[in-house]
Each structure stands twice: as structure tokens, then as C-alpha cells.
Amino acid sequence: MLLETRGLSKNYGAVVALSSGDLSVQAGEIHALMGANGAGKSTLVKLLTGDVTPNAGVILLDGREVRFPSPASARKAGLASVYQDVSLVPLLTIVQNLRLTGTTMEAIRPWLEELELEDVDLTELARDLPTPTLHLLDLAQALASMPRVLILDEVTATLPADLSERVFRVARRWRSEGRSVVVISHRMTEVKALCDRATVLRDGATVGVVDLESSGQEEIVSLMLGPEAASVVVSEGSVADREKVSKVDRRPAVEVRGLRSGILQDVSFTLQRGEVLGIVALEGQGQADLFECLSGNRRPAAGEILVEGKARRFRHPHDAIGAGLVLVPADRALALLRQRSVLENIALPMVNRLRNWGLINSGSERRRVKSAIDRLEIDTRAQSRVMRLSGGNQQKVTIARWLATGFMTLLCFDPTRGIDIRTKEQIYKVLRELAASGSAVLLFTSEMPEIQLACDRALVMYGGRVVAELSAHDATEAALLRAAHGLGRAAAAEAAS
Numbered sequence: 001m002l003l004e005t006r007g008l009s010k011n012y013g014a015v016v017a018l019s020s021g022d023l024s025v026q027a028g029e030i031h032a033l034m035g036a037n038g039a040g041k042s043t044l045v046k047l048l049t050g051d052v053t054p055n056a057g058v059i060l061l062d063g064r065e066v067r068f069p070s071p072a073s074a075r076k077a078g079l080a081s082v083y084q085d086v087s088l089v090p091l092l093t094i095v096q097n098l099r100l101t102g103t104t105m106e107a108i109r110p111w112l113e114e115l116e117l118e119d120v121d122l123t124e125l126a127r128d129l130p131t132p133t134l135h136l137l138d139l140a141q142a143l144a145s146m147p148r149v150l151i152l153d154e155v156t157a158t159l160p161a162d163l164s165e166r167v168f169r170v171a172r173r174w175r176s177e178g179r180s181v182v183v184i185s186h187r188m189t190e191v192k193a194l195c196d197r198a199t200v201l202r203d204g205a206t207v208g209v210v211d212l213e214s215s216g217q218e219e220i221v222s223l224m225l226g227p228e229a230a231s232v233v234v235s236e237g238s239v240a241d242r243e244k245v246s247k248v249d250r251r252p253a254v255e256v257r258g259l260r261s262g263i264l265q266d267v268s269f270t271l272q273r274g275e276v277l278g279i280v281a282l283e284g285q286g287q288a289d290l291f292e293c294l295s296g297n298r299r300p301a302a303g304e305i306l307v308e309g310k311a312r313r314f315r316h317p318h319d320a321i322g323a324g325l326v327l328v329p330a331d332r333a334l335a336l337l338r339q340r341s342v343l344e345n346i347a348l349p350m351v352n353r354l355r356n357w358g359l360i361n362s363g364s365e366r367r368r369v370k371s372a373i374d375r376l377e378i379d380t381r382a383q384s385r386v387m388r389l390s391g392g393n394q395q396k397v398t399i400a401r402w403l404a405t406g407f408m409t410l411l412c413f414d415p416t417r418g419i420d421i422r423t424k425e426q427i428y429k430v431l432r433e434l435a436a437s438g439s440a441v442l443l444f445t446s447e448m449p450e451i452q453l454a455c456d457r458a459l460v461m462y463g464g465r466v467v468a469e470l471s472a473h474d475a476t477e478a479a480l481l482r483a484a485h486g487l488g489r490a491a492a493a494e495a496a497s
Contacts (some may be wrong), residue, residue, distance in 0.1 A: 001063065021040060029181075080143075197212060256306075278444075279459055280448060288413075328395075345397050396426075414444055458480065
């Protein structure tokens with residue numbers, strides 16, 4: 001066995017992040033590490049790579065016990081990790097970032113070519129490069145150390161299909177050379193297509209190891225969530241309750257007319273109250289520009305945004321929030337005060353409203369926060385600091401603050417990226433409930449099957465324009481993919497029929 005852990009555990013005070021992490025990775029395999037958010041996957045990876053020190057348990061490499069006091073020591077022993085969050089320092093150039101980790105140009109150059117990054121200007125500041133490029137640069141930097149075990153923690157969660165395939169190609173090459181890859185991913189189809197075996201964690205402990213060639217999705221989900229919870233997830237199929245929504249007064253909440261900004265070219269649509277409207281697009285087709293304009297983070301070059309029939313100009317996010325448009329970003333780090341408590345993060349917009357300056361009604365605040373926490377089933381055992389919550393629970397906090405504060409239109413930009421299937425179901429359910437109560441939801445998702453699960457209809461963007469509009473019934477993955485590749489409305493309708 002190349003890499004093994006036995007009984008690894010990690011506590012943060014009274015909070016048990018990992019109680020019994022067992023993992024066995026063979027040489028020449030791609031091994032998935034799976035589990036719901038908060039199951040202990042990221043903690044296990046941090047223990048393997050020297051980011052944190054275990055309270056108990058052992059790590060074995062080639063059958064010999066090892067200890068990693070730092071990430072540098074783990075990398076020296078042959079373990080390298082690439083995370084969902086980019087590790088490059090934004091205000092340094094790529095060359096300067098490489099120097100920080102002692103990565104030479106000679107070592108990284110072959111991997112830049114392998115990942116088709118040879119044309120990237122390495123003298124650019126990291127903050128000036130697209131996020132997908134930064135993820136691949138992170139991977140190239142890890143590969144430059146030629147690790148025996150490469151750990152990929154949700155690396156493809158933010159990547160479009162073509163760039164994800166580059167990552168898969170490297171993983172398969174690593175396997176063919178007798179090295180190993182550990183993959184953390186919530187995308188079941190990705191795991192099944194790429195990996196040989198999977199270790200499943202639940203509630204901080206390893207609960208099973210499955211052969212992915214012979215195991216079905218139901219077996220894996222059952223291990224991840226427990227038999228009762230898994231049966232609910234698998235049987236529900238769709239959480240949309242269209243009958244409730246149909247009773248809502250469907251007047252326009254937001255109208256966009258001829259919007260131009262950045263990539264956007266003459267975008268027009270209407271979002272109604274009581275509706276979840278999906279936005280589908282491949283990377284860089286204008287979806288980010290659209291959400292930035294609607295949330296007040298960008299001023300459009302032309303066009304109008306009407307809220308409740310009244311033209312509005314947003315010079316700042318505060319203007320959009322005042323008009324009832326609130327944003328849940330894909331990158332939860334942008335939305336959270338990670339060092340502060342769950343209560344403080346959820347209650348932040350309440351304090352920010354000018355009319356609330358002065359004495360704060362702490363009783364009312366706590367009741368509203370608790371109601372939002374209960375509604376989203378947020379695990380608050382580590383609530384002294386939101387950074388100690390799992391990724392899925394952190395994302396729930398970004399939604400909970402608006403449930404507690406109130407809004408008219410919720411702008412969700414890839415809110416379920418990198419979170420587990422059960423948490424996704426909870427978020428779908430809340431979005432449908434919000435629509436049923438008369439709110440409006442605009443949802444961009446990079447996972448196309450979510451459209452039929454959560455939305456009433458979908459708009460497909462390509463080249464900065466809306467190229468197709470589909471009902472939820474017609475928004476099959478095939479139809480959405482064809483339209484998203486620029487094949488147009490006719491092609492999308494043909495694929496749906």
C-alpha cells in the first residue's frame with residue numbers, strides 16, 4: 001500500500017472534525033474521497049499534507065509511519081495537494097508566486113505545456129488572470145514537485161468542461177506511471193468516470209470503501225448520508241412545487257432591457273415574482289457581468305434595469321440591496337467574515353441598514369437569525385468562527401443572512417458549487433419555498449441538471465447574448481449544452497424534442 005491512514009482524528013475544542021479517518025491508497029490508482037459537507041474530507045486532507053496536526057492516529061507511507069509538521073515536509077515526502085480555493089497570492093506575479101514555493105521554471109515548464117498554459121504571461125499579477133487559469137497554474141506548480149500522491153480537492157468545481165478534461169488527462173497519466181491521485185469531488189458522474197475506488201466518510205468517520213466499477217450511485221449516496229437520508233434524496237428527483245408557485249401573483253420583479261457591459265451584448269429578459277429563473281452558460285459568456293450589473297458591482301455601459309417597473313441605477317451594491325436585489329456569490333470567501341461568528345455573519349445586513357443605527361434589538365436579531373439557521377439546517381457546533389464550518393454550511397450562512405434580513409430578488413451565482421448532494425437538495429428546497437412565497441430568484445449554475453431540479457425556465461447565454469429560452473420541462477442537459485455551445489434556439493428546441 002502506497003499511502004495509508006489509521007484512526008486519524010482531529011478536534012477543535014469540543015468540536016470533532018474527524019473521529020476516525022481510515023484511508024488506503026494503492027500505487028497506480030485514482031482514489032475518490034467522498035462524503036457530505038462536514039463529513040471530514042478536508043480535515044483528512046489537511047492532516048495528510050501537514051496543514052494541521054492530528055490528535056490521534058497514524059499516517060503510513062510505503063508501510064512506514066510518517067509525521068508531517070508542515071506542508072513543505074509533506075511535499076518533500078511526495079504528497080502534494082491542489083485545493084478548490086486558489087493558493088496564489090493575488091498581488092504577486094506568477095513568477096514571484098513560484099519563488100515562494102521554491103518552484104523552478106525548469107521544473108514547471110513541462111507541466112505548463114501539458115496543461116496548455118505555455119502562452120500565459122507569467123509576469124502578470126495573479127489577480128489579473130482568469131480564475132480557471134489560476135487553478136491550472138496551481139496544479140502545474142504541484143506537479144512540478146513530481147509527487148507520488150497528488151491530492152485534488154474540488155479542483156474542477158469551478159472549471160468548464162474543456163479545462164476539467166485537462167485535469168483528468170493529468171490524473172490518468174499519473175495513474176499510468178504508477179503514481180496515485182486522491183480526488184475529492186461532489187460530481188458523481190465525474191467520480192465514476194475517473195476513479196477506481198472510493199472511500200466514503202460520514203460524520204467524521206470512514207464508513208466504507210467501494211469499487212466504483214461495480215457500485216451504483218444509490219450505494220455511494222447511502223454510505224454518504226445514511227440509509228434513511230439517502231432514500232429521501234434518491235426518491236425525490238425534483239423539489240420543485242409548481243402548484244404553489246402558480247398561485248403567486250406573477251408580476252415582474254426585475255426587467256432587463258438592452259443591457260450592455262463587458263461581454264454583455266443587448267441582453268433583455270423579465271424575472272417574475274414567484275419564479276426561479278435559471279441562467280446557463282459556459283465559462284466567460286457574460287453571466288458574471290450580468291450578475292455584477294444586477295448586484296451593483298458593475299455599472300452597465302447601456303440599457304436599463306427596472307425593479308417593480310421603476311428604472312434603477314446601481315452605483316454600488318448598497319443601491320441594489322436597497323432595491324431588494326441581494327447576491328449570493330459562488331466564492332463564499334467573498335461574502336463571509338471568516339473570523340467572526342455565525343450570528344454576526346447572518347446579522348450583518350441588519351446592522352448595516354441606516355435606520356437601525358443606534359440601539360440594536362438583540363432579541364429580535366437572535367430570533368431572526370435562529371429562524372434562518374433552522375430553516376437551512378446549518379450545523380453551528382463551531383459557530384464561534386464561521387471559518388470552522390464545512391464549505392456547505394458556510395454557503396448556507398451566505399443565504400441565511402438574506403432570509404433573516406429580507407429581500408425581494410435573490411441573485412444566486414453558482415451557489416451549490418462544491419457542496420454535497422444533501423446540502424444541494426436543501427438549497428433547492430429553500431429556493432422553491434422562496435418562489436412559492438412570492439420572491440424572485442435568478443440562479444446561475446454550472447451544473448446543468450440543476451435547472452430541471454430547481455427552476456421554472458432557463459435562459460442560455462452565449463457570446464454575451466441570450467440565445468435560447470427553455471421551460472424547465474424542455475431544459476434537458478442535451479438541449480442546454482447545444483444552446484450553450486452557440487447552436488442557437490432552433491438547435492436547443494430540436495435537442496429537447
